[in-house]
Amino acid sequence: MFEQEDDIVERVIQQLRRPVAIDPAMDARVMQAITALRPSQRRVWPWVAAAALLGAVMFWRPWSRGSDAERPDILQFVLVAPHANSVSLVGDFNDWDPKRSPMRTANGIWATVVQLAPGRYRYAFLVNGVEWRADPGAPTALDDEFGTPSSVVTVGGKGS
Amino acid sequence: MILAVLLIVAQIGAQDPRLDRLDPDTRAQVTVVVDSARRVGLPAEPLIQRALEGATKGAPGPRIVTAVRRLSTDLGTARAALGDEASAPELEAGVAALRAGATPQVLANLHGVRRPPLTMALSVLADLVASGVPADSAAAAVLALAPKARDADLVEFRRTVERDIALGAPPAAATSTRVNAGAVDIYSAGSNPGPARPRRP
Numbered sequence: 001m002f003e004q005e006d007d008i009v010e011r012v013i014q015q016l017r018r019p020v021a022i023d024p025a026m027d028a029r030v031m032q033a034i035t036a037l038r039p040s041q042r043r044v045w046p047w048v049a050a051a052a053l054l055g056a057v058m059f060w061r062p063w064s065r066g067s068d069a070e071r072p073d074i075l076q077f078v079l080v081a082p083h084a085n086s087v088s089l090v091g092d093f094n095d096w097d098p099k100r101s102p103m104r105t106a107n108g109i110w111a112t113v114v115q116l117a118p119g120r121y122r123y124a125f126l127v128n129g130v131e132w133r134a135d136p137g138a139p140t141a142l143d144d145e146f147g148t149p150s151s152v153v154t155v156g157g158k159g160s
Numbered sequence: 161m162i163l164a165v166l167l168i169v170a171q172i173g174a175q176d177p178r179l180d181r182l183d184p185d186t187r188a189q190v191t192v193v194v195d196s197a198r199r200v201g202l203p204a205e206p207l208i209q210r211a212l213e214g215a216t217k218g219a220p221g222p223r224i225v226t227a228v229r230r231l232s233t234d235l236g237t238a239r240a241a242l243g244d245e246a247s248a249p250e251l252e253a254g255v256a257a258l259r260a261g262a263t264p265q266v267l268a269n270l271h272g273v274r275r276p277p278l279t280m281a282l283s284v285l286a287d288l289v290a291s292g293v294p295a296d297s298a299a300a301a302v303l304a305l306a307p308k309a310r311d312a313d314l315v316e317f318r319r320t321v322e323r324d325i326a327l328g329a330p331p332a333a334a335t336s337t338r339v340n341a342g343a344v345d346i347y348s349a350g351s352n353p354g355p356a357r358p359r360r361p
Contacts, residue, residue: 154253154283
């Protein structure tokens with residue numbers, strides 16, 4: 001039984017060892033196929049280049065690297081109001097909407113942080129929803145036309 | 161007739177929805193001022209913000225309209241002094257300086273001696289006056305420092321003068337003293353801003 005199997009294996013080996021006749025035109029056909037692929041490869045390269053360019057643009061963000069004069073600044077607004085139940089920061093930067101910048105308190109010190117683009121902004125604190133207070137640590141707005149105090153903050157460029 | 165209806169519809173469509181916080185009469189009058197300002201190339205946002213400030217503070221409609229009209233006029237005056245290329249923040253700061261007592265000529269002079277943006281220089285001028293410094297002293301100080309001082313130097317100058325005034329120095333004297341001392345500091349100081357962290361107004 002084992003001898004029979006050995007014969008079969010031997011025959012298979014013999015078959016595999018037989019020289020195979022290869023078409024002499026095979027090389028030419030392979031090269032032709034490769035050449036036929038090239039145009040589609042060329043079409044890919046512009047996309048690869050565009051993707052690389054997009055990646056570079058996203059990484060360097062040239063639109064946010066404008067002049068310093070256009071760079072926003074982060075400001076912290078603080079009011080000491082130990083007896084207040086709520087304090088909101090309202091001003092030119094949030095459409096004077098008390099809901100937009102509610103302040104958080106820790107032991108009566110109310111604070112919030114706002115990012116502002118360069119410019120001059122009028123603002124005030126609204127305490128308990130009814131009482132207007134200017135910022136004691138900032139310049140006063142001279143042109144108070146509505147009968148309540150306001151302060152001003154100026155965000156400048158060029159390393160202010 | 162159709163054209164008139166279209167114009168009205170277009171105007172309603174162009175109205176800033178933020179102005180809905182105003183009563184209809186006030187909103188209509190403010191919209192007219194804002195549209196007029198836009199037509200002559202003045203920034204509309206400061207006018208809208210002034211109207212919203214009035215609305216939030218519960219000011220009567222006529223007072224809001226007056227404030228917005230006055231601001232529009234002053235923005236025009238500031239632009240005439242600072243030039244057509246002045247930015248909206250510069251014009252707003254220019255209005256603050258004018259209302260503090262600076263003349264249009266002071267604004268024009270500042271425009272001549274300092275590279276833009278002039279926002280901080282104009283603001284410092286207005287803020288000095290708010291601290292009690294006479295307008296002509298404040299203008300002279302800012303004009304003296306403007307050619308070479310950075311924005312940060314001008315802010316520091318203002319804070320120093322305010323501190324001196326709080327300690328009892330006469331405002332004009334405090335300003336002139338600090339201009340002389342500040343000129344030395346400004347031209348010799350390094351510019352190490354330190355680590356970035358939220359700053360106070």
